[in-house]
Amino acid sequence: MTTTSTPPTLVAEGIGKSFAGVHALTDVTLEIRPGEVLALMGENGAGKSTLLKILSGDQPPDTGTLRMHGEPVTFSSPADAMAAGVRVIYQEPEIVPHVSVAENVYIGRLPATARRFNRRALRERVRADLERTGFTGAIDPDTLGSRLSAAQRQLIEILRALTSDTAVLAFDEPTSSLSDAETESLFRLIRELRESGVAIVYVSHRMKEIFELADRIAVLRDGRLIGVRPAAETDEEELVRMMVGRDLSSMFQRRHTGAADQPVASTESRRPVLELRGVTSDDVSDVDLVVHAGEVVGLAGLVGAGRSELARAVVGDVPLRGGQVVVNGRPLRLRTPGDAVAAGIGFAPEERKADALLMHRTVRDNLSLAVLDRLSRLRFVRTRAERELVDRYVEQLRVRTPSPEQQIRKLSGGNQQKVVLARWLARRPDVLILDEPTRGVDVGAKAEIYAIIDELAASGVALLVISSELPEVLGLSDRIVVMQNGRIAGELDRDEATEERILALAIADHAAEGASR
């Protein structure tokens, strides 16, 4: 704010954006200056991705304007933004799988004469580009797009940017898929770009990188810009405070019934129901975790930390590469989710529509799905028993539906989620795993879902709740386990857990450092 010497390349003024009534961004004003790295930080859902999408022309803002070199601009597509010199490099860039690296880099602007493009000239050009940027050897120009690693795909996107006129270059957590050496090359490149006057936006959770690269750091929270600090004048503590410092009392519902209120000696004295012993899959490594009867364990971490992947492994949806899942002292043989269900594990997945609901069937069909065998005699579904069961749970969970015969797609997100919960309650599971149980759910239904979780715990069910909303994790959990990079980064008891400590564990470069902080 103090340096007025360099006019900003791109200014976002009063940007607002909402999705289905939820404010993703509210009145965000930000200057992006040439020859500077601006870091963008914030929790999951703080609005970083939305802001990047608006900068890249992927989505139009509802309110506010973008100015390029002082002139107002409207990007109605990523192509518009690129033409103006604004590019965003996402974690998983779009690559054409069946053509070479070289063609992928110059896609849309292939050197052509009479519609025949010169393959050799193209290859040489990309080779020179790689040399210039210090990535020789990282990638072969002739490799097919489909064979590239995430890091190499990102490199293609970077090369695309470097070989066209780029004034603003934004990176979305670029290092999450890079090795240390690749990260070094990337940082060197970013610094060179900065020297040459490119304005750089750098989104990351990793404090170390931020302080290594950034000139200024902007923090978003709940869609608002909390502040912009020169990197030299701030520290990790202040940034974490800015990221989480919301009004804690606003959201979560304290537990008022059940185990938490009773004077329980310690979790150790209770019976372990779900035990994970060194659980390893393609995405998670060596996870040890215990959930006791009547306990709610919150599983926190950043998006991509491996929480959903852990759940999928525990319910037998993806194969275990090692370790054991034990329920009530009995090790499970998990070949399909059916084995987990038979062992008493229920699982409400994150993607409700894609993975849980039969959108074209009724509330009744959706609710009774996991208990059809129990409702049947000689394979015939006992319709009266089914109707009674459905009526009971619709009433108990206060599912707002005109009738159990209503198509589920006509219900609100919160009521759909209640039906998914009811599906598992009807099975009376010993273990219930809920992945983002309140995503896309309105505030009223949220409170009701918290109450349901609470009652379940009181009735002795062992619950593992994955949530990206820290207040929710804090409000619900007896114990909080934090994951990072597919591993357990640390564990916090209800009394010692704060948003700051969870976040510190989730973003610390090494789990040990975070725990000692």
Place this chain on the structure above:
Amino acid sequence: MTGTRAPLPAQTSTAAADATTPSARRPSPLHRVLEAVGVTNVSLLIALALVILVIGSQNADFFRGSNLIVIGTAVAISGLLAVVQTVVIIAGGLDISVGSVAGLASVASAMIFTATGSTAVLGLAGAVLIGLLCGLVNGAIIVYGRVNPVIATLATLAAFKGIAQLISNGRAQGYTGSDPIFIFLARGSILGIPTLIWVLLLVAGLLHVMLKYTDIGRKIYALGGNDAAARLAGININRYILAIFALAGMVAGIAGVLITARTGSGQPISGSEGLELEAITAAALGGTALKGGKGSIISTLLAVLLLGVLINGMTLLGVNPFWQNVAKGTLLVVAVVIQQLRSGERRVGIPQ
């Protein structure tokens, strides 16, 4: 965009109104009948009535009892394949090899019959068993080979047909025309209704009961509607897919037996070629969602009847039989287009 979105709020608001004041708007009797019978079935019945009126007004022979029996027996074999195809499609699959399986089973039934010294029961059982095995092969290719059902059964469509030609040298096999059991199947009747029609009604009835009233049926709908949800709810979807294709093979085996009975000998190709088209057309015309998860045996039966009447009518009116193929193909496209338009899918790219 706005065109498709605009009706949504209106729908939700009426739903909400229903919820709060259930007694405020009582549906008219006509509306309730429509609701109970289903829009698809009502449309099919209207279409059937129109077709019958048109054909009947052109040729009075149409209404003769003997002609009605002709229609019934003509649709029995394709009807069997259509009802079991409906089950496969509801589960999210498609089986285009059913015609070839029927051909193979037809040859096999006659050959076993001849080889076992005219033991009809063994011929029947062998044919059904071979159908079951063919279906298991389909299922195994799909589930364990991870091959799309259309491609898998396209491959076996050719392969099973080839096997039928190999074992028969491409010629009709055996003579079953004098065996009482085969005669009963082909020309017998119970209560004045031909045996062929009874077989269709029996199989259709069993499948209907399975789909509507058992947990197996409910799980088949779930599997076709959302296989991820079905799997996570604990349903062993691989086993279901295998069983459903085995069932399709088995019913195709029964159809093969009926082909043998009707023609008096095992037919590798001539009785069964093109039956898959009729089966899929009838299922689609009956409103079975080709994406899976939706459909009913009764609607398919009505569609089978409609198709049978149409083909019979064209024959009665002296339409060139080659046109009948054009008509069948057109009907399949029309049925699917109607389905897609009703589902409100965006017209972009290759449909799912």
